[in-house]
């Protein structure tokens with residue numbers, strides 16, 4: 001839980017406003033040691049090789065350690081991610097709950113919310129689908145970071161308190177077994193210390209990140225430090 005690192009920052013390769021160079025300059029100005037370059041991909045994204053090359057080139061000009069990451073949404077309970085082919089040179093995949101990864105595919109949170117309200121979907125089944133898809137997304141040769149874990153819950157009318165502790169324990173055990181990571185997201189203000197405790201106990205690395213889409217917010221923490229304090233207090 002290193003506050004001198006920001007492991008989730010977008011650039012102009014996807015929907016960030018700052019270039020990779022501008023993001024690095026912001027990280028240098030704050031004295032960060034590590035910057036996680038992360039951009040959104042989908043199955044039809046064709047710029048990954050150019051992106052890998054750009055991050056590689058940027059490494060020569062800075063003392064900040066750069067991670068070359070991409071962010072992809074969880075698709076369904078098989079753990080499939082919305083990833084393009086040919087991702088050589090990528091050293092972290094951020095698995096994100098941008099839609100609800102149900103058994104029959106990614107579903108818009110509004111639809112899930114309506115189906116829960118209408119009694120057509122059991123919230124426990126939805127939460128289990130999120131936990132299962134996340135757990136199954138972890139078993140890959142690349143490093144996987146669980147991105148803004150459970151940020152989808154408020155959009156479907158649920159909270160982290162609705163997630164059963166044994167489900168979190170299982171996911172944390174799988175993250176430990178596969179050697180993967182989880183982040184605390186400044187932008188999404190999640191997950192909570194209570195959600196992260198099983199991960200901490202199992203020795204899963206916890207990264208601080210802002211999910212910045214502009215250079216000015218890189219490495220600036222408030223929520224993350226609060227959660228870190230809570231976790232360190234035991």
Ligand SMILES: [Zn+2]
Pocket residue numbers: 071096098147148
């Ligand atoms: Zn995201």
Ligand SMILES: [Zn+2]
Pocket residue numbers: 008010038071211
């Ligand atoms: Zn992001």
